[in-house]
Amino acid sequence: MTLLVSGVLVDVLLALLVPAKGRGGAVLALGALAPLVTWSVYLAVASVWVGHLPAVVEYWTGIPLVTALLGLVLAVLMQPTGSARYPDRAAVINES
Secondary structure (H helix, E strand, C coil): CCCHHHHHHHHHHHHHHHHCCCCCCHHHHHHHHHHHHHHHHHHHHHHHCCCCCCCHHHHHHHHHHHHHHHHHHHHHHHCCHHHHHHHHHHHHHHHC
């Protein structure tokens, strides 16, 4: 159930942000927000199920933030490089 709700929320983010080839900011935002939403929903449902938040504050604040930062790093790494954006320049560089 938790993953279903998270998936629906990530799909809403996908529809709102519309990441595409020329929209690098949307790709980065989705890369950071998708894990943030997923883990926030998971921890919220787990906390409701148990009846309280974890005693360690860093646990329920750190997990979503760290996963959001890791998602952002992965989104940055998946962005096209300079030569992929400008294939004609890559050909000139390779010829010299």
